[in-house]
Amino acid sequence: MKKIVLFLIGLTMFCTFAVAGTVADQTKGAKELKLNGGSKGEVSFTHFKHQERLGDCNICHSFFPKSPGAVEALKQKGDLKKKHIMNKLCIKCHKAEKKAGKSYGPVTCSKCHIRK
Numbered sequence: 505m506k507k508i509v510l511f512l513i514g515l516t517m518f519c520t521f522a523v524a525g526t527v528a529d530q531t532k533g534a535k536e537l538k539l540n541g542g543s544k545g546e547v548s549f550t551h552f553k554h555q556e557r558l559g560d561c562n563i564c565h566s567f568f569p570k571s572p573g574a575v576e577a578l579k580q581k582g583d584l585k586k587k588h589i590m591n592k593l594c595i596k597c598h599k600a601e602k603k604a605g606k607s608y609g610p611v612t613c614s615k616c617h618i619r620k
């Protein structure tokens with residue numbers, strides 16, 4: 505009887521954590537993202553790694569909302585110029601980190617864009 509009670513308590517705790525985990529993941533978005541890189545090919549983006557390293561969501565999300573396909577939608581509407589995010593956000597930061605002598609992300613075309 506005692507074992508069953510302990511098992512049930514354990515199961516309840518496990519479920520609570522499992523649910524909490526899913527909710528947290530939803531608000532943080534996807535771990536890895538694929539961005540539309542037009543004719544140059546798709547761009548893989550390590551979302552969580554950037555979140556952890558940079559800390560502040562607004563470094564990026566002041567440019568576009570926290571929703572899937574947000575960048576593409578703004579580009580379609582003409583509210584964001586083509587390559588604006590690429591040049592004014594991604595590459596700008598990678599270059600700055602490189603200059604500062606820290607570990608940095610790709611600054612050359614083919615390191616970001618993957619041709620299929």
Ligand code: HEC
Nearest residue numbers: 531532533534554555558561564570571572573574575576
């Ligand atoms: C270095 C840039 C960057 C940072 C920092 C960043 N994000 Fe994102 N995020 C993106 C990009 C790029 C997308 C994809 C937008 C698109 O699909 O057009 C995105 C999409 C999302 C989405 C929706 C799409 C999905 O993944 O399901 C959510 C939610 C999100 N981010 C939450 C966050 C939160 C919360 C933080 C801070 C803890 C954060 N982001 C920090 C770049 C960033």
Ligand code: HEC
Nearest residue numbers: 540541542544547586587588589590594610611612613616
């Ligand atoms: C740090 C990663 C990164 C690097 C390096 C990079 N790009 Fe991009 N590129 C992106 C992202 C992200 C997008 C989509 C967002 C945007 O358009 O700003 C993009 C979009 C594009 C587009 C499509 C624009 C459109 O809407 O039609 C082209 C073309 C492009 N890049 C060419 C290049 C060329 C050429 C180089 C090298 C000189 C380069 N990229 C280097 C990340 C990168």
Ligand code: HEC
Nearest residue numbers: 547548549550553558563593594597598601607608609610
């Ligand atoms: C404010 C700074 C900053 C911004 C903005 C930023 N990055 Fe990075 N990125 C980094 C740093 C720092 C690294 C190196 C992480 C490491 O190796 O420790 C990195 C690494 C990368 C890598 C290599 C894989 C990895 O995770 O190590 C890719 C690909 C990348 N970034 C793509 C992008 C794209 C695409 C965008 C724009 C949507 C972007 N980054 C915006 C700072 C930034």
